[in-house]
Amino acid sequence: MTKKLKEFLPSIIAVLIALTIGGIIMISKGVNPLFAYSDMAKAAFYQASPRAPFLSGLAKTLFTATPLIFSALAAMVAFKAGLFNIGAQGQMIAGGLAATFWAITFRNYILGNVFIVLIIAMAAGFLWAGIAGFLKSRFGVNEVISTIMLNYIIIEFQNYLLNGILKDPASGSTQSPKVFEGARLPLIFAKITKQNLNLGFVIVILLVIGIYFFFKYFKKGYEIKAVGLSETVAENSGINPKKIMFLAMGLAGICAGLGGAERVLGGSAQYAYTEVIMGDAGFTGLAVALLGKNSPFGILIAGIFYAALDVGGQALQLKYQVDKEIVLIIQALIIIFVASENLFKFFTLKRKEK
Amino acid sequence: MNIFGIIGPLIEQTITISAPIMITAVGACIGERSGVVNIGLEGIMLSGAFATTVVNLATGNPYLGILAGIITGGLISLIHAVISINLKGNQIISGVAINLFSIAATSFLIKTIYGVAGTTPSADKLADYRIILVLMYGIAIGAHFFLFNTVTGLRIRAVGEHPLAADTVGISVYKIRYLGVILSGMFAGFGGAYLTAVVLRSFSSNMSAGRGFMAMAAMIFGKWNPLGAILASLLFGFGQAFSDYAKTVRLPIPQQFLTMIPYILTLLALVGFVGKSRAPKASGQPYEK
Numbered sequence: 120m121t122k123k124l125k126e127f128l129p130s131i132i133a134v135l136i137a138l139t140i141g142g143i144i145m146i147s148k149g150v151n152p153l154f155a156y157s158d159m160a161k162a163a164f165y166q167a168s169p170r171a172p173f174l175s176g177l178a179k180t181l182f183t184a185t186p187l188i189f190s191a192l193a194a195m196v197a198f199k200a201g202l203f204n205i206g207a208q209g210q211m212i213a214g215g216l217a218a219t220f221w222a223i224t225f226r227n228y229i230l231g232n233v234f235i236v237l238i239i240a241m242a243a244g245f246l247w248a249g250i251a252g253f254l255k256s257r258f259g260v261n262e263v264i265s266t267i268m269l270n271y272i273i274i275e276f277q278n279y280l281l282n283g284i285l286k287d288p289a290s291g292s293t294q295s296p297k298v299f300e301g302a303r304l305p306l307i308f309a310k311i312t313k314q315n316l317n318l319g320f321v322i323v324i325l326l327v328i329g330i331y332f333f334f335k336y337f338k339k340g341y342e343i344k345a346v347g348l349s350e351t352v353a354e355n356s357g358i359n360p361k362k363i364m365f366l367a368m369g370l371a372g373i374c375a376g377l378g379g380a381e382r383v384l385g386g387s388a389q390y391a392y393t394e395v396i397m398g399d400a401g402f403t404g405l406a407v408a409l410l411g412k413n414s415p416f417g418i419l420i421a422g423i424f425y426a427a428l429d430v431g432g433q434a435l436q437l438k439y440q441v442d443k444e445i446v447l448i449i450q451a452l453i454i455i456f457v458a459s460e461n462l463f464k465f466f467t468l469k470r471k472e473k
Numbered sequence: 474m475n476i477f478g479i480i481g482p483l484i485e486q487t488i489t490i491s492a493p494i495m496i497t498a499v500g501a502c503i504g505e506r507s508g509v510v511n512i513g514l515e516g517i518m519l520s521g522a523f524a525t526t527v528v529n530l531a532t533g534n535p536y537l538g539i540l541a542g543i544i545t546g547g548l549i550s551l552i553h554a555v556i557s558i559n560l561k562g563n564q565i566i567s568g569v570a571i572n573l574f575s576i577a578a579t580s581f582l583i584k585t586i587y588g589v590a591g592t593t594p595s596a597d598k599l600a601d602y603r604i605i606l607v608l609m610y611g612i613a614i615g616a617h618f619f620l621f622n623t624v625t626g627l628r629i630r631a632v633g634e635h636p637l638a639a640d641t642v643g644i645s646v647y648k649i650r651y652l653g654v655i656l657s658g659m660f661a662g663f664g665g666a667y668l669t670a671v672v673l674r675s676f677s678s679n680m681s682a683g684r685g686f687m688a689m690a691a692m693i694f695g696k697w698n699p700l701g702a703i704l705a706s707l708l709f710g711f712g713q714a715f716s717d718y719a720k721t722v723r724l725p726i727p728q729q730f731l732t733m734i735p736y737i738l739t740l741l742a743l744v745g746f747v748g749k750s751r752a753p754k755a756s757g758q759p760y761e762k
Contacts, residue, residue: 447577
């Protein structure tokens with residue numbers, strides 16, 4: 120355990136330094152950072168809304184964290200195979216669109232229930248990421264470009280659908296009709312917290328545990344890691360790297376696809392697909408994966424922490440009229456300092472020499 | 474309709490649309506040939522575009538603005554250089570952080586300097602942008618010969634392929650990598666500067682709109698050669714120009730599918746013509762002395 124702790128120590132120091140710099144910016148804006156940070160923490164982990172005094176903040180944070188964790192897992196699974204998946208955003212959109220289409224078409228509990236809709240979303244995520252995986256393994260097309268291109272393509276496809284067959288004729292804005300009741304993810308603790316926290320958070324926790332065991336105990340998980348460490352060595356020991364790369368991209372797509380479905384089925388936009396519903400969760404997930412050191416439980420913690428900064432930042436903006444960009448700057452600084460972890464190793468080594 | 478009446482403007486459009494992606498992609502080639510991956514180019518372009526507008530508004534001189542954009546690009550890439558070269562940090566994390574930081578810092582500074590959210594006031598555009606355009610393509614082609622026909626260029630490539638061997642023959646791996654990263658930042662800063670000095674008059678948050686990533690795609694597409702990257706960028710630009718043109722002639726195809734053209738074209742081209750491409754061997758690997 121202490122070894123694990125040591126591994127994450129640089130991240131913790133990074134967070135502290137970034138918070139200090141953020142504090143200096145706040146002082147320059149005439150805000151006491153100590154009060155600001157304690158208000159942020161209170162908003163993020165206890166009370167976010169005056170209507171619901173009990174743990175509404177925590178619920179809001181976990182709700183915000185859910186898509187980040189899904190997309191970070193999508194980045195991580197691909198990364199284990201040595202692939203750099205910038206396509207989580209597009210894969211989330213694919214999952215969300217497929218789920219929406221299915222759940223407004225089949226309005227009955229046999230075909231339109233939430234389990235089937237989630238499977239459809241997983242399949243869509245798998246297929247969309249699978250294109251990049253296929254192009255990589257069949258033609259050697261670099262996955263960085265293909266996933267970027269696929270992101271742009273599906274964003275246009277989304278806009279096409281939202282202005283066409285998925286458009287709700289009753290609504291003035293570009294959004295889909297509401298999905299069938301039976302396809303929705305049940306809210307959890309909503310009576311107490313008045314937040315949209317839903318079963319999707321439980322699903323993402325199960326996924327985190329599942330992925331942990333997959334990489335620790337399963338042959339395919341081992342093979343993915345082997346390909347990531349060295350394609351040649353893996354090939355010489357009888358693994359087909361091409362198949363494994365396709366598999367890793369596909370699995371990544373499943374994670375992201377589920378994340379996209381959670382946004383639609385879990386009530387972040389009242390159960391309809393809107394233009395802005397995915398935000399940039401797919402890209403932020405990349406940062407979360409890196410912050411979580413590419414380990415499933417690390418990602419869980421990093422995702423919650425990242426979301427807490429968002430939720431706390433909103434409270435900060437309301438209470439002190441500080442710009443939300445300060446929080447964005449703090450987030451960026453945290454990542455910069457995490458990347459510079461050797462800086463801290465350098466200092467600790469120096470100290471030991473003395 | 475006169476066929477030349479279509480083709481002429483289409484070529485012109487292709488060249489102008491391609492320029493910012495092209496110059497950034499060529500810079501990326503130099504950086505990555507020295508062994509440092511920089512996915513922060515998107516953010517560096519954004520910062521360059523912002524600095525250009527600020528200086529342009531302050532001095533009324535778009536040329537000074539462009540210069541400021543280039544310098545800013547170089548300065549921000551210094552952060553990336555320190556993290557990737559001296560601290561041996563993860564280059565991808567660093568790049569992601571630079572992107573996030575640039576989006577946040579520019580939006581923050583717009584509010585702090587101009588007191589408005591989202592978009593700066595309008596500055597003067599260049600009266601004649603063609604000089605800049607010629608300069609950009611000139612520099613880009615020059616970069617190819619720099620990389621392949623000069624001693625420094627050879628050293629950059631050596632450091633990116635086999636830093637240990639380069640070190641053994643007395644080349645300073647660190648110095649060469651700093652050069653590569655700073656040049657790539659300056660090129661990206663130029664690309665960003667073009668956006669606010671030539672294309673639009675004001676800066677708005679996140680206006681680079683994925684061009685930095687497109688540039689990386691062009692670099693890979695061009696097999697890490699500046700000339701290849703120029704051609705790839707022109708192909709992207711053509712796709713864009715064509716889809717813009719197609720939108721004006723009311724084809725019975727939904728607009729969104731026309732917008733997809735450059736991206737689909739890129740994927741098809743990668744499958745059909747390029748095949749396997751290989752990054753410089755040491756790219757992304759920190760070098761331990």
